[in-house]
Amino acid sequence: MxxxxxxxxxxxxxxxxxxxxxxxxxxxxxxxxxxxxxxxxxxxxxxxxxxxxxxxxxxxxxxxxxxxxxxxxxxxxxxxxxxxxxxxxxxxxxxxxxxxxxxxxxxxxxxxxxxxxxxxxxxxxxxxxxxxxxxxxxxxxxxxxxxxxxxxxxxxxxPEVTKSNVTNVVASRSHMSEETEAFINQLDGEINVVSSGSSLKFCLVTEGKADYYPRYAPTMEWDTGAGQAIVEAAGGKVTRYEDGERFYYNREELLNGWFLVSK
Incomplete structure (x- = not known):
């Protein structure tokens, strides 16, 4: 460590x-x-x-x-x-x-x-x-x-929670876009939406309490770096919306594009 x-x-x-x-x-x-x-x-x-x-x-x-x-x-x-x-x-x-x-x-x-x-x-x-x-x-x-x-x-x-018959999706209390709602609607089976604020959304995926955290709204690099590190350390992924590639940092523009966190 x-x-x-x-x-x-x-x-x-x-x-x-x-x-x-x-x-x-x-x-x-x-x-x-x-x-x-x-x-x-x-x-x-x-x-x-x-x-x-x-x-x-x-x-x-x-x-x-x-x-x-x-x-x-x-x-x-x-x-x-x-x-x-x-x-x-x-x-x-x-x-x-x-x-x-x-x-x-x-x-x-x-x-x-x-x-x-x-x-x-x-x-x-x-x-x-x-x-x-x-x-x-x-x-x-x-x-x-x-x-x-x-x-x-x-x-x-x-993660603490590894299996569930329900697909849990975490979304922001302060930001819910139409695209996020569309992502939720295309999932199969029983869906549960979990609301949370700040980088705790990353933590819910890390713990296994959520399967996905779609963020189809603006963030900055400092909003996501620590959360991504913790999610990835637990075996999860943070990928760019446009091409599914791993999220990276120290870009010329510090404003993040859309991304998906998955366990």
């Missing part, structure tokens, strides 16, 4: 503490140029994660939703980098439904090598490393974890 995972676990817990401190209070909501919401929790989580990653390995650059804009010219030759969404699901955070996450992925040669996702309100930590498996830790901030062995031993290997 990657040497980075235990340190990333601690970074996520620290960011989660910052997020939950804001979550428990009244807070203001700003709007960015693309009309997406922004809160002080996004900013605090970004600062905490950036500091933690700098201490972990100062030689690996960071591309974060809330960090400074980095030109393609500057990043096009990166062999590896951290891809970060300090608070994924800001809309869910504002609604106070608990379905928001901290996402950190290590991208190597354009593909996710490892990923961690922490849902601070649910206190659940997911992590996965390419070719080494994916795991889930409940009550993450409450259990006694001193090292990587503790983390692995106290976590559940994913």
């Amino acid at each position: 990657s040497k980075y995972i235990f340190d990333l676990f601690q970074v996520c817990l620290n960011a989660g503490n910052e997020i939950m401190e804001v979550y428990s209070q009244d807070f203001d909501v700003e709007f960015k140029e693309d009309d997406s919401p922004l809160t002080v929790a996004d900013k605090k989580a970004h600062n905490t994660i950036a500091t933690g990653l700098e201490k972990l390995d100062a030689g690996i650059p960071v591309l974060s939703e809330e960090g400074k804009e980095i030109s393609y010219e500057e990043r096009k030759d990166w062999e590896q980098f951290w891809l970060v969404d300090p608070l994924d699901g800001t809309k869910e955070f504002i609604k106070k439904n608990g379905e928001f996450t901290v996402n950190i992925a290590l991208i190597k040669d354009k593909y996710p090598a490892l990923g961690v996702i922490y849902a601070p309100a649910l206190d659940t930590f997911y992590f996965g490393v390419n070719d080494e498996g994916a795991y889930k830790l409940n009550n993450a901030s409450k259990v006694n974890i001193k090292n990587l062995d503790d983390l692995i031993n106290q976590s559940v290997k994913l």
Whole structure:
């Protein structure tokens, strides 16, 4: 298991503490140029994660939703980098439904090598490393974890659910497109639609609680990197809508095309 995972676990817990401190209070909501919401929790989580990653390995650059804009010219030759969404699901955070996450992925040669996702309100930590498996830790901030062995031993290997007579499709609470509905309608047998926010949709597929997550609507690279790493570590796939090829990263345009997650 990657040497980075235990340190990333601690970074996520620290960011989660910052997020939950804001979550428990009244807070203001700003709007960015693309009309997406922004809160002080996004900013605090970004600062905490950036500091933690700098201490972990100062030689690996960071591309974060809330960090400074980095030109393609500057990043096009990166062999590896951290891809970060300090608070994924800001809309869910504002609604106070608990379905928001901290996402950190290590991208190597354009593909996710490892990923961690922490849902601070649910206190659940997911992590996965390419070719080494994916795991889930409940009550993450409450259990006694001193090292990587503790983390692995106290976590559940994913997927947990392997067989079902029902096809479960996970879709966003905040985004449901006509194309997503069409995908659901073409499936055979009994279909159950599971709603979820943020990168937790990837986690549901990783756990085996959902068979598919079709995302036929816009996302950004930092929305998907960690989720893809964890899904793939559990044996699943994240493929481009247009040609079925594996999703890749550090493109000139950071806006994602449509994709399908399958277990």
